[in-house]
Amino acid sequence: KAGVTQTPRYLIKTRGQQVTLSCSPISGHRSVSWYQQTPGQGLQFLFEYFSETQRNKGNFPGRFSGRQFSNSRSEMNVSTLELGDSALYLCASSLYQGINEQFFGPGTRLTVL
Amino acid sequence: AQSVTQLDSQVPVFEEAPVELRCNYSSSVSVYLFWYVQYPNQGLQLLLKYLSGSTLVKGINGFEAEFNKSQTSFHLRKPSVHISDTAEYFCAVSPYGGSQGNLIFGKGTKLSVKP
Numbered sequence: 001k002a003g004v005t006q007t008p009r010y011l012i013k014t015r016g017q018q019v020t021l022s023c024s025p026i027s028g029h030r031s032v033s034w035y036q037q038t039p040g041q042g043l044q045f046l047f048e049y050f051s052e053t054q055r056n057k058g059n060f061p062g063r064f065s066g067r068q069f070s071n072s073r074s075e076m077n078v079s080t081l082e083l084g085d086s087a088l089y090l091c092a093s094s095l096y097q098g099i100n101e102q103f104f105g106p107g108t109r110l111t112v113l
Numbered sequence: 114a115q116s117v118t119q120l121d122s123q124v125p126v127f128e129e130a131p132v133e134l135r136c137n138y139s140s141s142v143s144v145y146l147f148w149y150v151q152y153p154n155q156g157l158q159l160l161l162k163y164l165s166g167s168t169l170v171k172g173i174n175g176f177e178a179e180f181n182k183s184q185t186s187f188h189l190r191k192p193s194v195h196i197s198d199t200a201e202y203f204c205a206v207s208p209y210g211g212s213q214g215n216l217i218f219g220k221g222t223k224l225s226v227k228p
Contacts, residue, residue, distance in 0.1 A: 004156070033215065043157075043203060043218035056215040090156055102216075104149075104156030 002027065004093050004105035012111045018079040021108045025072050025093030031055075032074040033102065034066060037088040046089075049074055050096070078110075086112045115140040115206050119219035127227050128196055134189040134222045136204030143209035146187040147216065148178055151201045160202075163187065174198070199226045 005024045013019050025032050034046040045058040049068035066076040072093070078085055088109050092102040120135040138144060145164050149157040161172025168180040178189045187204060201223050205216040 035216075035218075042220040043205075043216075045215055045217070048215050058215075092157075101159055101162075104158070106154070106156050 004091055004103050006089075006091050006105040006108050008108060009106065010109045010111075012113060013081050014113050015081055015083060017081050018077065019081060019110060020075055020077045021089055021091075021110070023074045023076075023091030023093075023105060025074070025091075026103055029093035029095055029103075030072050031094045031096055031100070032068055032072065033092045033094075034074070034076050035090045035092070036060075037090055037107070038086070043090070046076065081112045083112050086110060115142075115144060115208060115217050117204050117206055117217055117219035119202075119204055119222050121222050122220065123223045123225065125225045125227060126194055129193050131192050132190065132194050132198075132224065134202050134204075134224065136187045136189065136219060138185050138187065138204075138206050140185070140206065140208065144206040145209060146178075146180060147205040147207070148172065148176070148187070148189050149203045149205060149218075150174075151203065151221075153200075157203065160189070194224070194226050196226050196228060198224060200224060 007022045031050045033048040037043045047066045048056040052068045063079045068074045088107040090107045092104045094100040094102045116139045118137045126132045147162045148160040151157050160176050161170045163170045163180045171177045176191050201221045203221050204219040
């Protein structure tokens with residue numbers, strides 16, 4: 001079974017631009033979560049989606065948004081990029097919401113210049 | 114609110130030596146506890162989890178962890194490490210009844226195994 005895939009793997013943007021990251025969960029998984037990983041702040045929870053609905057949201061500004069499609073694929077969008085948005089963005093999927101093992105993708109490395 | 118403290122940012126150790134990576138958490142409610150490993154340029158992989166029951170939890174790759182409620186700790190141990198265990202290790206919590214999709218992570222501990 002294929003793992004969680006994230007596209008693109010690397011991305012370079014400039015301040016003020018917007019970016020969309022994509023995550024395809026493991027086949028059959030319906031829950032998708034997003035995390036931001038930076039050297040300074042570590043791993044921080046962004047959002048969790050289940051059945052196309054955002055179930056939980058972390059403490060991030062409104063510039064960060066996401067959505068989930070009927071096939072469980074998910075996208076996250078960051079508008080008006082800032083230098084501090086440079087990070088590894090990780091997506092994780094699980095069968096259902098709740099205490100089911102999460103499987104992480106390799107991440108998208110975003111660099112904001 | 115919950116928080117996680119990993120007491121050591123880096124742990125160097127020689128191959129075949131034992132290792133303990135320390136994790137303490139703070140929470141006003143009961144929690145689920147997890148340890149993840151991240152190899153360079155990869156995502157996270159679940160090593161083990163504590164949901165309930167026995168406080169000694171065994172995971173993959175020979176790792177185990179012990180939940181200590183009175184000390185609010187969940188330290189990770191391995192009796193004999195290999196070069197391939199070199200990676201970054203993250204402790205995480207989720208509130209009891211919550212979702213594993215909404216984890217609070219510690220800052221990570223980089224384990225460096227030397228020959």
